[in-house]
Amino acid sequence: MDSAERSGMGEMIDILELLAAEAPSADIADLLRRVRARGAGPGTLAQWERAERLAHRVHTLFSRRQQREAELSALLDTARDLTLPYDLDTLLETITRRTRTLLGLDMSYISFRDAEAGGSFVRTADGHASALTVGFRVPGAYGLGDEATARSVPIWTPDYLSDERLRHTDVLDEVVRAEGLRAIIAAPFKFGDDEFGVLYAADRNIRHFTIGEVSLMSSLGDLAAVAIEKARALERSRADVATLRAGTSTMKSQLVRARELAGLHTGLVDRALAGRSLKELVAELAVALRGAVQVKDAEHRTLGAAGAVPAVDAAEALEASRTASARRLPVVLSTGTWVMPILAGNEELGVLLHHPYAPECEAEEQLLRLAAQSVAVLLRLQSGEAAAASPFRDELFDDLLSSHRPARQILQQAGRLNVDLERPHVVVVIRPEGGEQGRVAGWAAAYTRRMDGLRSIQKGCVALLLPAVDASASAAAVSAELGPLLGHPVTVGAAGPVSGPDLIQRTHQEARRCLDALISLGSAGAHASPEDLGFLGVLLSDNRDAAHFIAVTIGPVLDYDAQRTTELTRTLDAYFTAGGSPTHAAEALHVHPNTVSRRLERITELLGADWLKPEQALEVQVALRLHRTHELLRRKRDLGPDQAERPEPFPWPGEDSADMA
Structure with missing residues (x-):
């Protein structure tokens, strides 16, 4: 080398x-x-x-x-930071701050889906200038968030406003433009099958995100979704715990209060059973209720009071009493006074009025119920004592309606009870509607005591035996008093007067027939006696006093003819026979039509302007026919069987003189 x-x-x-x-x-x-x-x-x-x-x-x-x-x-x-026990808002702020720091971007924000309103809204943001503020609503089906949620992967763009692949909306584009954002990346929040929000990161410059940055954004979204769900579950758990604690505290308070009320109720009932007077009991109730107390009976008469209850409108008080009785719950008046029915089973004994001393104090429903029950116990005891003085008054009426004992025995029994059956009495029969027989029976007991009468319950109806001479007036009085108490009209039939025990059973049957006739005629809620029913009363009455019916219906016309020898009665019959035509009636009478018109005017003066109305006209025709039959029978009786000849079609008195009409 x-x-x-x-x-x-x-x-x-x-x-x-x-x-x-x-x-x-x-x-x-x-x-x-x-x-x-x-x-x-x-x-x-x-x-x-x-x-x-x-x-x-x-x-x-x-x-x-x-x-x-x-x-x-x-x-x-x-990830370690997100596992700390944050509340939800603090956690979201941590996520946005971490996201912006990790990716080195200008801004980060989180939106949550709004299932009810549609779309989503910005829950928190970091690095924003002013436009993309918390609470800003992101329209649904637009922008990166909707695309990321639909695909369940991060979606990004290097320049949002110029990217034509995305679905744009003016509202969102204007906010992005105001913030100066260019590059945006969005990762969905998904926990299980629930995709509840989106994590955004954005830069104010054009930027192409790398694969590593996209992967990091996806990991951040997954971690954040788990942390957010944990925080939300923790908040729900805390709320449940707080609710349970509050419920436990409430139950403890209610248990303590229930014990107090039970002790108070026991004390009040013991005082009632010990023979305390109503005045004393009402005074104790005023202390317990911390307000004025007033007790009224079924006829709204004051029985006892402690403190001053403000005067109220009579109509409002009556309506409140009906509502309270129907609901069996207290009702408050416009003056702040509470109305609570006093009930013994289904029988209404009266009402309890309570007006708190302090305007801010509200009446306690359970306490009012207990107070009303203690008063009901006392009133029951008092009514029982009153009934003990004459325990067989109602049984006497039952005997009169069902027994066949000799009159002497009945009179002896009535004498022992201080009941004078020789006085004129009327029988009134009431048919309760809507299952209110208990209320009617309770009212009838008080009413007969006040009127010195007797009461009986027969076949679902309440019957009264009242000392009176006018059955119609008695029926009207019962209807006028009982109807407002029940809140709707009642059907009442009456008959009489009669004296002595022998006729009471028959008079009761007659009153029942009057009531049945009202129901059959579609007049439920009305009141009547046989005299009020006209010719129907004649049919329903046991004595069938036809002469009385004739006198009441056409008596003035008959008297006029008898005193002036005129032919108004004959003209009246001809008028009806001619179908209400004066011209045809004149032909049948052989007089001028003007004569018939003058006679009809005189009849109107005698019978009143309503005699031609259908109902009264029918009674007039029935009375005319009864009168004709009566006259025929009288003529045959006066002439004898050998001398009686066939009478004229109608034997009217007087001559055929039109001028004398």
């Missing part, structure tokens, strides 16, 4: 030493320049140039490996 070869071998070793020492590429280039300056041959120089190229390649591989090691180290540091 000559000196030149030894020199070349030494320089080769120098190159290897430079590579081993990871010297910069410039040192290798200086060595090559020295070789050229020494004047090496073409073959040697070519070998040296090849050696230089190989040395540069090795140097580049070292540089890439070092860069990859640095990236992996940074990624590892980032």
Whole structure:
């Protein structure tokens, strides 16, 4: 080996030493320049140039490996950093800051998908100027994010605004332009099958992302997705724990309060059972409820009060009472007063009114219920004591309706109960609707005590025996008082008056027939007696007093004819026979049509303007026919069977004189 070869071998070793020492590429280039300056041959120089190229390649591989090691180290540091127990907002800020630092870019931001509103919104950003702020809504189906989510891989562009491969929208392009962004890369957040957001990194210069940078962005997206899901799960767990703690605390408070209420309820009921007066019980309730208390019965009469309850509109109070009774829950009035029904089973005994002393205090529903129950116990005891004084009053009415005992025994039983059956009485029958028989029965008990009457429940109806002389007026009074209490009209039938025990059962049946007639006629919710039903009352009545019906319906016309010897009754019959035609009626009567018109005017004065309405006109025709039959029977009775001849079609009194009408 000559000196030149030894020199070349030494320089080769120098190159290897430079590579081993990871010297910069410039040192290798200086060595090559020295070789050229020494004047090496073409073959040697070519070998040296090849050696230089190989040395540069090795140097580049070292540089890439070092860069990859640095990236992996940074990624590892980032992964370690993301495992710390951040709250979600702090974690997102850490992710964006790390992403921008690792890739050496100007900006990074995160968007979350909005499933309800569509599209997504920016949750956090780092390095932004002003346009791409937190909360900015990213339109769906546009930009890199939608493409990255659809493909589940990172998507990038060196210059976003000039890249025609992407779907652009003016809103998003304007924000990118305002931020001055050019190169953008987006990696999807995916956890399992849920793709819930996108990680973005952007530069304000045109930039082509390397494969390593794209791979790093993909790894960052995967790590961030796991960390975000962990943070979200942790937040949900914390919220669940907080809810459980709050629920536990609430349950403890409710348990303590339930024990307090149970003790209070027991004390109130014990006081009621111990014979305390209603006044004393109401005073104790006012202390327990911390407000004024007032107790009213089923007829809304005040039974006891402690403190001043503000006056309220009667209609509002009545509506609130109905609502509270239907719901069996307290209802508050516009004045702040609470209304709670006092119930004993299905029977409503009254209402309890409570007005808190402090406006900010709200009534406690359970406490109001317990207070109303204690009052119900006391009222039940008092009503039981009242019933004990005359325990067989209602049984007496049941006996009157079903028993066949001698009247003497019934009168003796009534005398022992201070019931005078020789006085005129009417029977009123009520049909409750909507399953409210209990409420009606409770009201009827109080009503009969007040009216000194009797009560009975017969076949789903509530019957009342009331001392009165006018069945229609009694039915109207019951309907007027009971209807508003129930919140809807009730059907009421009545009959009488009668005196003595023998006719009460028949009068009850007559009242039931009146009620059934109202239902059959589609008049549910109305009230009537046989007198109110006109000719139907004659059919329904057991005594069938046709003369009374005739007198009530056309009596004024009959009296007028009898006093003035006119023919109004005959004209009235001819008018109906002619189908309501005055002209045809005049032909049948052989008078001038004007005469018929004047007679009809006089009939209107006597019977009233409504006599031609269909319902009253029907009753007038029935009364005319009954009167005609009555006259025929009277003539036959007066003449005798041998002298009675066939009468004229209608034996009207008086002469055929139109002027006398």
